[in-house]
Amino acid sequence: MESDVGESTSPTQPKWRKVAYGGLQPGFEDNHTDESFLEDMVMNANVVKRNMLKVMLDSVSISQYPCIVALVVIVWTLTLRSSIDANSLLLLDVILLGLGFFVLLLTAEMPSFNLLLNYILKFSFFITGLYVLSPIYHTVTQSISSDSIWALTVSLITLHLFLHDYSGCTVKAPGAPERPSFMSNISLNASIVASLLIASRLPLRLHVFAIVLFSLQVFLFAPLVVYCIKKYSFPFHLMFSVGLMVVTLAFAYRLHRLVFVLLLSLFVFVNMVCPYWLIRIQEYKFEINGPWDEAKLCFNITE
Numbered sequence: 001m002e003s004d005v006g007e008s009t010s011p012t013q014p015k016w017r018k019v020a021y022g023g024l025q026p027g028f029e030d031n032h033t034d035e036s037f038l039e040d041m042v043m044n045a046n047v048v049k050r051n052m053l054k055v056m057l058d059s060v061s062i063s064q065y066p067c068i069v070a071l072v073v074i075v076w077t078l079t080l081r082s083s084i085d086a087n088s089l090l091l092l093d094v095i096l097l098g099l100g101f102f103v104l105l106l107t108a109e110m111p112s113f114n115l116l117l118n119y120i121l122k123f124s125f126f127i128t129g130l131y132v133l134s135p136i137y138h139t140v141t142q143s144i145s146s147d148s149i150w151a152l153t154v155s156l157i158t159l160h161l162f163l164h165d166y167s168g169c170t171v172k173a174p175g176a177p178e179r180p181s182f183m184s185n186i187s188l189n190a191s192i193v194a195s196l197l198i199a200s201r202l203p204l205r206l207h208v209f210a211i212v213l214f215s216l217q218v219f220l221f222a223p224l225v226v227y228c229i230k231k232y233s234f235p236f237h238l239m240f241s242v243g244l245m246v247v248t249l250a251f252a253y254r255l256h257r258l259v260f261v262l263l264l265s266l267f268v269f270v271n272m273v274c275p276y277w278l279i280r281i282q283e284y285k286f287e288i289n290g291p292w293d294e295a296k297l298c299f300n301i302t303e
């Protein structure tokens with residue numbers, strides 16, 4: 001009786017071995033495998049076991065930015081209601097600017113007078129440009145109805161929140177090259193246009209300048225300040241985030257109860273429900289690795 005080809009132990013027949021892209025081995029079928037084929041199989045080698053508390057702490061960074069945007073919208077609303085005058089807005093701008101400079105200098109690896117001078121010069125040009133263009137912003141939407149302005153503003157802010165880069169990967173330290181993604185550019189542009197739409201509904205040009213300066217300070221520089229705080233100290237970043245959420249909820253409660261309930265539900269969903277879902281779905285993650293996987297080419301090019 002002839003022995004099976006795949007199990008032949010004839011000395012004239014070569015031993016089967018794993019060959020990738022090497023053609024057929026003489027004496028074996030192209031789909032032949034023996035008992036040693038699965039010896040190197042590894043299951044769930046790259047699956048990360050996550051801790052519930054760690055995921056909840058990391059999710060605080062995600063709920064932090066909606067807090068910032070909510071505070072901006074609250075300031076917009078109070079300004080449109082004439083609850084905040086132009087002088088108060090300018091004072092708020094100065095306070096935010098001073099705090100931003102303080103954080104950047106505090107978290108800088110090598111703070112110096114030249115770094116501070118560089119910040120001041122760039123921001124001076126920025127403020128001068130806004131002040132010169134304020135009359136244009138004041139009249140840019142005169143022919144558009146207010147209902148259209150509110151609907152477009154809400155749509156742009158929603159788009160900004162959905163497309164914002166919550167990982168912080170596009171925010172670099174001062175002096176490092178920035179490589180923002182396409183979605184981040186759309187998100188930033190949407191926030192700027194929404195700020196200009198709100199500013200165009202204010203009665204005075206000084207109001208327009210103050211509210212645009214406030215909005216651009218937050219949307220342009222808040223991610224950088226938050227990145228520097230997180231890089232400097234994660235416990236301080238955590239305290240800052242929790243304090244920001246408390247302040248946002250307090251202002252939302254005074255503004256409208258429904259806004260307070262919506263924000264509170266959002267924070268619970270992001271910081272508790274989503275981490276719980278992530279931990280639970282880890283049980284269903286199944287990954288198999290072995291010698292049959294595609295090769296991963298790594299190029300180490302040194303200049």
